[in-house]
Amino acid sequence: xxxxxxxxxxxxxxxxxxxxxxxxxxxxxxxxxxxxxxxxxxxxxxxxxxxxxxxxxxxxxxxxxxxxxxxxxxxxxxxxxxxxxxxxxxxxxxxxxxxxxxxxxxxxxxxxxxxxxxxxxxxxxxxxxxxxxxxxxxxxxxxxxxxxxxxxxxxxxxxxxxxxxxxxxxxxxxxxxxxxxxxxxx
Amino acid sequence: xxxxxxxxxxxxxxxxxxxxxxxxxxxxxxxxxxxxxxxxxxxxxxxxxxxxxxxxxxxxxxxxxxxxxxxxxxxxxxxxxxxxxxxxxxxxxxxxxxxxxxxxxxxxxxxxxxxxxxxxxxxxxxxxxxxxxxxxxxxxxxxxxxxxxxxxxxxxxxxxxxxxxxxxxxxxxxxxxxxxxxxxxxxxxxxxxxxxxxxxxxxxxxxxxxxxxxxxxxxxxxxxxxxxxxxxxxxxxxxxxxxxxxxxxxxxxxxxxxxxxxxxxxxxxxxxxxxxxxxxxxxxxxxxxxxxxxxxxxxxxxxxxxxxxxxxxxxxxxxxxxxxxxxxxxxxxxxxxxxxxxxxxxxxxxxxxxxxxxxxxxxxxxxxxxxxxxxxxxxxxxxxxxxxxxxxxxxxxxxxxxxxxxxxxxxxxxxxxxxxxxxxxxxxxxxxxxxxxxxxxxxxxxxxxxxxxxxxxxxxxxxxxxxxxxxxxxxx
Numbered sequence: 164x165x166x167x168x169x170x171x172x173x174x175x176x177x178x179x180x181x182x183x184x185x186x187x188x189x190x191x192x193x194x195x196x197x198x199x200x201x202x203x204x205x206x207x208x209x210x211x212x213x214x215x216x217x218x219x220x221x222x223x224x225x226x227x228x229x230x231x232x233x234x235x236x237x238x239x240x241x242x243x244x245x246x247x248x249x250x251x252x253x254x255x256x257x258x259x260x261x262x263x264x265x266x267x268x269x270x271x272x273x274x275x276x277x278x279x280x281x282x283x284x285x286x287x288x289x290x291x292x293x294x295x296x297x298x299x300x301x302x303x304x305x306x307x308x309x310x311x312x313x314x315x316x317x318x319x320x321x322x323x324x325x326x327x328x329x330x331x332x333x334x335x336x337x338x339x340x341x342x343x344x345x346x347x348x349x
Numbered sequence: 350x351x352x353x354x355x356x357x358x359x360x361x362x363x364x365x366x367x368x369x370x371x372x373x374x375x376x377x378x379x380x381x382x383x384x385x386x387x388x389x390x391x392x393x394x395x396x397x398x399x400x401x402x403x404x405x406x407x408x409x410x411x412x413x414x415x416x417x418x419x420x421x422x423x424x425x426x427x428x429x430x431x432x433x434x435x436x437x438x439x440x441x442x443x444x445x446x447x448x449x450x451x452x453x454x455x456x457x458x459x460x461x462x463x464x465x466x467x468x469x470x471x472x473x474x475x476x477x478x479x480x481x482x483x484x485x486x487x488x489x490x491x492x493x494x495x496x497x498x499x500x501x502x503x504x505x506x507x508x509x510x511x512x513x514x515x516x517x518x519x520x521x522x523x524x525x526x527x528x529x530x531x532x533x534x535x536x537x538x539x540x541x542x543x544x545x546x547x548x549x550x551x552x553x554x555x556x557x558x559x560x561x562x563x564x565x566x567x568x569x570x571x572x573x574x575x576x577x578x579x580x581x582x583x584x585x586x587x588x589x590x591x592x593x594x595x596x597x598x599x600x601x602x603x604x605x606x607x608x609x610x611x612x613x614x615x616x617x618x619x620x621x622x623x624x625x626x627x628x629x630x631x632x633x634x635x636x637x638x639x640x641x642x643x644x645x646x647x648x649x650x651x652x653x654x655x656x657x658x659x660x661x662x663x664x665x666x667x668x669x670x671x672x673x674x675x676x677x678x679x680x681x682x683x684x685x686x687x688x689x690x691x692x693x694x695x696x697x698x699x700x701x702x703x704x705x706x707x708x709x710x711x712x713x714x715x716x717x718x719x720x721x722x723x724x725x726x727x728x729x730x731x732x733x734x735x736x737x738x739x740x741x742x743x744x745x746x747x748x749x750x751x752x753x754x755x756x757x758x759x760x761x762x763x764x765x766x767x768x769x770x771x772x773x774x775x776x777x778x779x780x781x782x783x784x785x786x787x788x789x790x791x792x793x794x795x796x797x798x799x800x801x802x803x804x805x806x807x808x809x810x811x812x813x814x815x816x817x818x819x820x821x822x823x824x825x
Binding site: 186187188190191194206207208209210211212213214215216217219220222225227228231245246249250253254256258259261265268269271272274275276278279281282283285286288289290292293295296297298299300302303308309310311312313314317 | 510513563577587595794
């Protein structure tokens with residue numbers, strides 16, 4: 164058993180406990196155990212998306228696509244409205260004998276704005292749903308955690324979890340195969 | 350062991366590894382990140398950057414000359430009112446398309462090999478679209494009124510003409526640029542976090558830290574991230590097809606013989622992918638060699654790209670043939686003349702350069718030996734890029750120089766200003782690209798790791814040396 168990398172902070176300032184794993188497979192197995200133990204405020208950290216980890220963690224599906232869909236519909240509708248208003252109502256002029264407003268000629272821009280609105284919304288949703296940018300996070304206090312973006316896998320159980328108990332969480336993570344346990348300050 | 354290093358086998362029962370060289374996650378990080386962390390790049394980088402920067406200066410000087418003197422410095426005149434400006438625009442937009450194809454379409458088709466090349470193919474897209482965007486911007490004569498292309502409320506109470514494909518182009522290209530940029534940046538966030546965590550100096554920590562927006566590889570984040578990535582890929586796929594279709598509408602909706610054809614949208618899209626892949630290879634072959642990335646951008650990656658070029662080159666050849674067939678079968682005398690004039694008229698030399706470079710040169714890719722010889726393939730790609738530039742020249746100039754009325758026929762010749770502007774746009778492209786390889790991880794590390802066999806969460810406990818085994822690679 165390895166010694167804790169730093170002394171445990173006072174209970175009041177404790178953010179959670181972090182454990183390190185060797186492989187994506189080990190992390191997935193540990194995630195299943197933590198999920199089954201009934202924790203809710205915890206997370207896995209990996210250098211790349213690990214397939215099957217969502218299910219192992221028991222995460223529900225994200226509602227993000229619905230937001231993007233409504234943005235796409237807004238984009239299409241605003242493109243059609245804009246073209247109809249600008250060339251069909253507000254500023255009518257005859258060119259090449261074409262109708263002032265025609266649906267076929269409006270489709271290319273309607274398509275482009277559907278894509279533009281959806282893409283920008285999807286991009287912003289990635290930040291909003293993930294609460295990014297967040298330049299500080301307690302895990303950044305750990306020296307070893309720097310390898311979470313390189314080649315190591317981590318799991319952290321937060322002290323804010325209603326079931327959290329320092330000894331139990333530590334025992335669970337050790338039993339699940341976690342090494343280099345660290346208690347992190349908030 | 351030797352065979353494990355050759356991943357170009359065609360045996361379908363053995364899955365080819367996408368990363369060679371007994372790699373683990375750490376070595377992938379090390380190999381890619383160190384390139385952006387070197388205190389000083391090699392001397393060749395400085396030379397290339399100096400040349401590119403000088404050419405970018407030339408571009409700036411030519412644009413300044415154009416603005417201060419007027420469009421008369423170009424060789425445009427009646428009847429050829431469009432030439433190098435629009436040729437270069439279509440050429441550069443087309444180059445960009447391969448990047449989106451690799452990042453989006455191959456992603457939807459679950460082509461895992463894209464991970465080795467997608468980052469810099471996407472970068473290439475963005476730089477190519479920047480080069481493309483310059484030309485319509487500067488060709489309008491009164492450049493200070495270019496904002497009229499946008500539907501902005503103004504004191505004249507006028508709106509742009511939405512019935513014109515030129516305006517569709519404004520929307521298509523600016524959407525394309527925006528979406529490509531978002532896709533590129535979002536794909537880079539995990540890798541920027543890697544650079545942040547490896548940073549040794551305060552400045553690098555701060556800069557990469559800000560750019561990485563606090564990414565920490567959280568799985569709750571990855572879930573949303575992957576979903577957004579999928580959505581962006583699904584949006585970019587029809588987008589890339591639409592962009593070059595809309596570019597082709599600029600021609601196809603006009604009444605000029607040789608332009609007014611329904612074949613244009615698919616033919617333009619295939620041509621764009623064809624020359625875009627040639628440009629990716631043109632950049633990938635020297636990059637993998639000079640930066641030691643042969644294990645990540647493997648021969649198999651190059652071979653796959655060569656196969657795509659062979660296929661799209663055949664589509665282009667077919668389109669050239671069908672254009673002639675329809676010109677004859679359609680029975681329209683002007684259309685008929687336009688095509689005979691292309692092949693035998695005063696610009697016949699450009700037509701035959703186009704055919705030899707685009708149809709004949711890629712036939713070399715039937716040979717596996719050529720497909721897997723990087724520098725030979727590189728040479729073929731140079732010809733393909735020349736050929737595709739000439740394709741746009743042929744389409745635009747031959748049709749405009751001789752249309753319906755023989756009394757208004759004319760001959761177009763580019764001036765030195767146009768030639769220098771074209772050269773300068775290459776300078777800008779390479780300047781941006783060299784900055785990119787200097788400061789940004791040029792292979793998508795997180796994505797490469799995710800397609801390595803060790804990434805499989807359902808794999809049995811790893812045994813030493815297992816990952817070097819040639820059949821092990823996740824493909825889904």
